[in-house]
Amino acid sequence: MSEAIKNRYDFVVLFDCENGNPNGDPDAGNLPRVDPETQMGLVTDVCLKRKIRNYVQATKxxxxxxxxxxxxxxxxxxxxxxxxxxxxxxxxxxxxxxxxxxxxxxxxxxxxxxxxxxxxxxxxxxxxxxxxxxxxxxxPVQLTFAKSVDPISPQEIAITRVAVTTEADAETKKNTMGRKSFIPYGLYRAEGFVSANLAQKVTGFSEEDLELLWEAITNMFELDHSASRGKMAVRELIVFKHNSEFGNAPAHKLFDLVKVKKNEGVEFPRSYADYTITIDEEALPVGVELQRKDV
Known part of the structure; x- marks a missing residue:
């Protein structure tokens, strides 16, 4: 195996979902997960890790x-x-x-x-x-829940299926009804951490693993398209590389440098173009390098 990484990393992932269900809640009839107080959409860390696992499993x-x-x-x-x-x-x-x-x-x-x-x-x-x-x-790699930048609007629509299940059903009806849950649009933000200390002392997470992680994150929805997640995409992967094992600045201060705001005049965002992403590079702490990965 390759040598374990020597630098700490913190990162921000921005991804969006259009007319789909980014992460259904089984406790709420599979409706998109939402914070009931703020109506911000949620995607669990477990969901994101599953997609990373699936990408690695498929490609390696x-x-x-x-x-x-x-x-x-x-x-x-x-x-x-x-x-x-x-x-x-x-x-x-x-x-x-x-x-x-x-x-x-x-x-x-x-x-x-x-x-x-x-x-x-x-x-x-x-x-x-x-x-x-x-x-x-x-x-060494940990992710937070992803949270939508703005409140989302979970919706349900009725759908029909021409094929019926049994011969008995066929005698009385020509189709069956169902429900489909979705949001019109949501831009989500997740944050993550890569610990060089844990990589060196425990698991041996290497530079090769790190590059595969970035590749998997940027492509995690490309192999995951389905009827409920047809149009999801990673829009930004912003990485902060520390020049030391334990880091040169607190993660939260680095995350605060990344601002996501609706464009002026946009009330109900319906695309990534409705947002502007800014990074205050002048406030970047000494010993931290900014990397914006290709997506």
């Missing part, structure tokens, strides 16, 4: 070191079994007696072989028979 399939631990293709125990095969053990309790460092070796194996463990961390307490436990790994 079969390449050593880029498996995905939390995946719909394998159970967690099936992935755990790969670590046990690596240790070459059958009697798990016996190996712990012979090798007190077995838990750490399993953790290191999982970090080396699974991109999402190396990036986001994982709670790995499900090993076969519970004999080995690599515990909770805190990953």
């Amino acid at each position: 399939e079969g390449q050593p070191g880029f498996d995905i631990y939390i995946s719909d293709q394998n159970t967690l125990n099936a992935n755990d079994q790969k670590a046990l095969e690596y240790l070459g053990v059958n009697d798990l309790k016996e190996i712990k007696k012979k090798d007190p460092d077995a838990d750490r070796k399993i953790r290191d194996f999982m970090c080396q072989n699974f991109f999402d463990v190396r990036s986001f961390g994982a709670v790995m307490t499900t090993f076969v028979k519970g004999a080995l436990n690599s515990g909770q790994v805190t990953g």
Whole structure:
């Protein structure tokens, strides 16, 4: 594996959704998630990580070191079994007696072989028979909830389906009714952090992993189009690179340099062009470099 990163990073992601549902809430009939007090739209960090995982899984399939631990293709125990095969053990309790460092070796194996463990961390307490436990790994890459820049307007429309389900239904009706949830438009902002300290001490997250992370973020909706998310796109990925392991400025001060405002005269934004993005580069702290990634 490549050497772990040496610099801390903080970043801002701007993405939008037009006539779609960016992240349905199962507790609210799959309506778009919303803050009930402010009516600002929400997209969970888990949702964004899922899209990053899916991109890496699709583009790096079969390449050593880029498996995905939390995946719909394998159970967690099936992935755990790969670590046990690596240790070459059958009697798990016996190996712990012979090798007190077995838990750490399993953790290191999982970090080396699974991109999402190396990036986001994982709670790995499900090993076969519970004999080995690599515990909770805190990953160097973390994301906040994304929040819309302006209040959103969740809506539901009725839809019809020509095909009916059963022969009995066909005798009495020619179509069935359904509901579809969406927002006309929303521009969302998420913020994230990459810790060089955790990368070096725990997971080994490398420069190669970092470039793949930026690639996955900028393209995370390109492989995720669906009937409910047909028009979603990342519009900006703004990265602050510190010239040190622990950073040269607090993350919140860097995030405050990025301003997103509606253009004058726009009451109800319906496109990215209705906004202006500004970054106060003159206030950039010493030791921090601004990078705007191509999207």
